Amino acid sequence: MTKNPGKAPSEKNNSGRGQRDLTIKVKTARGRKLSSTLWLQRQLNDPYVKKANTMGYRGRAAFKILELDDKYGFLVSGARIVDLGCAPGGWCQVAARRVNALGDRSGRKIGRVLGIDLQEMEPIAGCELHQLDFMAEGADEQVKEWLDGRADVVMSDMAASSSGHKQTDHLRIIALCDAAAHFAFDVLEPGGTFVAKVLAGGAEGDLQRLLKLKFTKVVNVKPPASRADSSEKFVVATGFRG
Template sequence: MLNGASRKFSTSVRCLKSVKLKNVKGASSHNWLSRQLTDPYVEKAKMMNYRCRSAFKLIEIDDRFEILRPGIVVVDCGAAPGSWTQVAAKRVNADGSDPRAPQGLVLSIDKQQIFPVEGATVLGNTDFTNPQSQSKIVELLAGKKPDSVVSDMAPNATGVKDLDNENMIHLCYTVLRFAVQMSEVGASLLVKLWQCGEARQLENDISKFYKSVKPVKPSSSRSDSAEMFLLGRDFKGLMK
């Protein structure tokens, strides 16, 4: 059922679709806008009150691999505007909306501001790669260990492909290091990356700490995008 605001939005999207886009400057803005207007996930996200279409990537991955369940602790890296946090908070029952299920915890972090998500703890304007930010996360977890670390982080594109890939891989290894040091035995790790030469090495490195690792490309991830995810399951734990 659509509420008034969603209905208004859908109507305005439909109206926009019928407008010729000849006033938009530059081919890439034109392409982006027309793609947004014809993307079923964009409209579906609005109808379901998700903050962006990325929600469906996590939904698809979780429906397939069951990494989220009521009662678990999730750290969501690169969480703004917050659609993964919305999905995770619901699925782990972080808002306690299901009184019969255990209540989970979602801790979300981003360099940008994150508007509050019911049930989740959000840490906006915080760079995950900064060790002090990670100490803050540990402090907020108050002795609890993550059962799942998910990262949809992406660096700002510089336009130089090799540099962008390098920055992305750097983010992935920062997440892997954090997850390995902090996670509960049996935990999962989901990291976004772009298909590049270093992807295989990252996959190998994840497999050293997780019993299985799998490349995943959800159907809601645009087929013309180099984006992919690596899913590590069943964290082995660190040998003391």
């Protein structure tokens, strides 16, 4: 049967009537800024947000670490993971399942997931959550004590509070990522992995050079779950030299 070239298949349903636009529109409410209204509308129409709700993840960011691990394979059964700035906990949830922190009867090695954040969090199955400033003096030793050793992976999806000024925000997140990297140097096992969010913008060059000295391989990637209009990317550094 020849298709009608004048109308794309997505523009019609089986009855021949045009499909309704299923995009949710949010009306501006009194006291709510336009930017907040647009953010809410984007959230309600984001397929990753909907998928996270369906699968029980605490946020769409869970799919970023899923996609990164699918590509680079650092969340292996039995691994010891430290998640810095872990709230709301999506990355911890993914890590707990992939390193087998929940345990099973398959005989796989049981891993550990240690979540660190400034704020108190609701428990997550298979995870050990601690309220701690990772930049505080002695934080690295405290984490190693909790782990009874060193970590195989240090990961961070942290972002500094937005100032509304693009360059300022870029510098803040690079400084945060730099602090996370130095923390990783103190707690990682040789051969370990560091994964962190950065923002493209030019100031990350020094951090990249440092990571290349400390790890055998350093790559930068923007997973599909990162919004197209976001300047975020992730650095994945593998093979810590110790």
